[in-house]
Amino acid sequence: MKRDQLKTLYLFAGGVLLVALAAVSVLVVHETRAHARTTAEALFHEDVRTALWRMETRVGSMVATTTMRGGDAVPASDYSNRWIAPKDNALNDEAAPTGSLRSEIVEAADDAFVMACGLAETGPLQEAVTTPDPALSGAAESRGWRRSQEEYLARQASTNVTHVVSANRDVEGAGSWTMGPLAPVWCGTDAARELYLARRVEAGGGVRHESYRIPWPELEALLLAEIADLFPDARLVPLTGPLATQVLDPARDVPTEDDAFRLAAIPVRLEASPGSKVRVAMTPFAILGAGWASLLAGLGMGWFALRSSVAYGDKHRRFTHAVTHELRTPLTTFRMYSEMLARGMVPEESRPEYLATLESESLRLSGLVENVLRYAQLEEGAGDVRRETLDGAELMRRIEPELSGICARAGAGFELELGVGSEAPCSTDPQAIAQILMNLVENACKYGFRGSEAAKVRVWAHGDRGHLLVDVIDEGPGVPGPMGARVFEPFERAGRDSSDRAPGVGLGLALSRDLARSLGGDLTLESGSRGATFRLRV
CATH class of the missing domain: 3.30.565.10 (Histidine kinase-like ATPase, C-terminal domain)
Known part of the structure; x- marks a missing residue:
């Protein structure tokens, strides 16, 4: 095979290897980054769930206070209102709201009571929580939505069952009564925003309503302080309209993406972004780098070896050609002159000239051989100095x-x-x-x-x-x-x-x-x- 064909074949094979390694590199980089994104989302949702449970626990202490105080006695009034201090959960009586706000609070409490009682009659709520919906499979599951949504259902179910079932009891001196869940109602805007938690209580054949006013800015500060280590820049966004009174219903649609970020006890949605990016594992890139370095080094050494082999072949060819040509002339002269002298074909007076020519050619051959031998010694590093x-x-x-x-x-x-x-x-x-x-x-x-x-x-x-x-x-x-x-x-x-x-x-x-x-x-x-x-x- 000619040297140009060898070089072409080597370059083609090297190109195929480079393209193959490049394709593998692209695939590895894509998969590594996808894994990093998936890991980051999983860690983010884990932090979100932890943050929501912390805030649910903090709000749960306030809810427990209202539950303990709610059945102490049946007041003469059909509506009572208290003010809750978020820092110490202290309850203070205050004047009940009037007008449209009062009507809205009563309506929300009645709707929550009817819904919760209906859920209590349907049987165990855990079936609705633990049975996964097919719509939550696939990509949503890989992003961590499924677990966050299921935990929202669990938190909401726990809140509703506690507020209805545990309140069905007899209180000495007050008779039997049934207390509904706390229904949230927002009032005001921004810094003046307040949250009312209202419920319906049935006792002694009568109905009354209770509400608890919570200053939202104070409660928001307490809740954000609970999760400051996870999300220092988080926000809590109040949910109004239908979302504010949404409670667990086994027959309702599949949980939405918003459910993965909202609290169950109060209508608030957590807005947070990942605190830090997950560091991409460097091992695949290190292996790729080693592979590229090895391939390039191998191709470089192969190319060097190929060129050296071709160069050596060229040198050998030129050496053979040059020495053969250089030896031909003196050998021809030796043969011709020696035959002429041996057969007596050279006149006596010309013999010195012929002999001088033979001597000159012998010195030339001697010098040629000496140069070749000395160069070979130097090439092998065996020169004698x-x-x-x-x-x-x-x-x-x-x-x-x-x-x-x-x-x-x-x-x-x-x-x-x-x-x-x-x-x-x-x-x-x-x-x-x-x-x-x-x-x-x-x-x-x-x-x-x-x-x-x-x-x-x-x-x-x-x-x-x-x-x-x-x-x-x-x-x-x-x-x-x-x-x-x-x-x-x-x-x-x-x-x-x-x-x-x-x-x-x-x-x-x-x-x-x-x-x-x-x-x-x-x-x-x-x-x-x-x-x-x-x-x-x-």
Whole structure:
């Protein structure tokens, strides 16, 4: 399979994995948030139920006071009115209301009496409370409405049964009497709003009515104080009209959403919002994050491995091509010249020339093999460094004969210049420095010519801030700009093809730079107006 096909297949598979993980991530996030919302609603409704029961208990103490006082005696008057102090439940007699307010109170008490008595005759009320209605299933149940509505029915049933059944008793000196439930009636508005709790009492064949006036602002403050820890910003909204006198009826419709927030003892609805949001569990997101990180890391490593494998294949292909081509010419020369010399086909006077050619080709093959072996050692980290301490000028004079010999064999001019600072001592491997400079000079001889003019190679050694710098300069066309970054890559020949005058393997500069870096220095290509300048820093 070709490398482009491999990359396409890998990218396609990676895209499929990313899309699949993205779909799973969206599903997990959606489910986690839905669970958080459901949990928040459940906790909110639990707090609401707790708050309502607290307020019912507080109001229940006031109701108990009226129940205990209601049957003490049957007064001569057919209507009595008392004032309840919310803080201590104290009862104080006061003048009865008159006019339309009195008529409204009496009517509400009579209606509640008739309704409650009818409920008492129907049998146990718990069946109406505990039997769930099918309409409360499904989404409403998941939101917590069902339990809140059922608890409202339970609180209302408890209130009605207490007010009717427990009041059927004989009081010494007063005869038998029946006392109805307390019916709420609102009077006034806002800060002046008052709540009347009225009931009908039948005793000794007669009927009378009782009412209890409660200042709503005071009662509201007490009730809100009971739930301040749950809902510090809650409000209590009085319910008027049909909602104010609504009592439990097993035959009535399914409880409404408002019932989950209203008190049973008095017509008031609780308005509250969740005090704090439920924190979304971070475990699913942490798992998703780990999954994404693992997938991306795996895809990244896979892509790196794929590119490395492709790059290695390309390098191997270029190496095979370059070495095969580089070996073909000298081997052909060896074979042809050795056959001619063996068969006596070469005149005596030409034999030295043939032998010199064979020697030159053998040196070329030796240099090629040496470069390949040394580069392989550096790639494996097995390079052998033998350091010596000597001054730069002495090092350059030691290498000069080999450099000038290369230029002489190539027919190129050679010049060595020792500049300022070249005498500074340095610790390095002379053989490695010699191999680097020989490769640079050989390249300069190959590519540093202009037209028919012979190449001219200049080697300039000088010091700079404690380092020995050696510049190898030629006067040829130089290295093309776009190829400057690739010239040090192995088997890269700066764009020259195999038909070039001096093809080479393309390993010399890569080997030279690796050698320089293994010694703690570097090899760079310097910009110049003419030719190419390679700088070795020791």
